[in-house]
Amino acid sequence: MMREWNHDELLAFLTAKATGIVYIYTPLCGTCQVASKMMRVVAEMSDLDMGMMNLNFYPELAVNMAVESVPCLLLIKEGIVVDKIYAFHSVPFLLEKINELKLTVDIDPASTI
Numbered sequence: 001m002m003r004e005w006n007h008d009e010l011l012a013f014l015t016a017k018a019t020g021i022v023y024i025y026t027p028l029c030g031t032c033q034v035a036s037k038m039m040r041v042v043a044e045m046s047d048l049d050m051g052m053m054n055l056n057f058y059p060e061l062a063v064n065m066a067v068e069s070v071p072c073l074l075l076i077k078e079g080i081v082v083d084k085i086y087a088f089h090s091v092p093f094l095l096e097k098i099n100e101l102k103l104t105v106d107i108d109p110a111s112t113i
Contacts, residue, residue, distance in 0.1 A: 002043035005051035007058055013051065017079035020049030021098060024065075024072040026056050035071035035088045042094045048102055075101045 002023065005013070010022065023039050025032040036052075043050050055062060055070055065074060065081060073085040075097065082101070088094060 002039060002050035002052055005053050007061075009051060010053065010061075013049065014076070014079045018049055019077050019101065020051070021101070022074040022076065023050065023052040024055050024061065024067055024070055024074065025052060026054060026070050029070050032071045038088055038091050038094060039073075041091050042098065045091075045095060046098050046102075048098055073097075077101060 005022070013020065013022075023035075025036060027033075039050075039052070053061060055067070061067060067074075067084070069086055071086070071088060073088070073094070074081050075083040075085070083097070085094070085097060
């Protein structure tokens with residue numbers, strides 16, 4: 001499930017070196033409205049930690065995370081942004097990207113030896 005995060009929740013997520021996604025949006029953006037519908041579906045189909053943040057309330061987020069436009073999906077692995085998605089394309093596309101992130105977390109390097 002995806003819910004609205006505040007600055008402290010994002011900081012705690014990054015400090016904990018967690019893996020998941022953060023959906024950055026603004027409510028008046030038409031493309032964000034479509035992306036938000038897609039993200040609700042994605043959230044129901046994934047067990048990865050997910051948060052969403054309204055960029056209007058956290059403008060420093062755009063600077064600190066180098067967010068160029070909204071909507072933006074930050075893929076975070078172990079507290080580090082490893083990818084940003086601006087073109088959401090489709091629900092299957094998003095699920096594939098999220099599953100790629102999840103697979104890189106689930107694989108134990110010691111098991112490949």
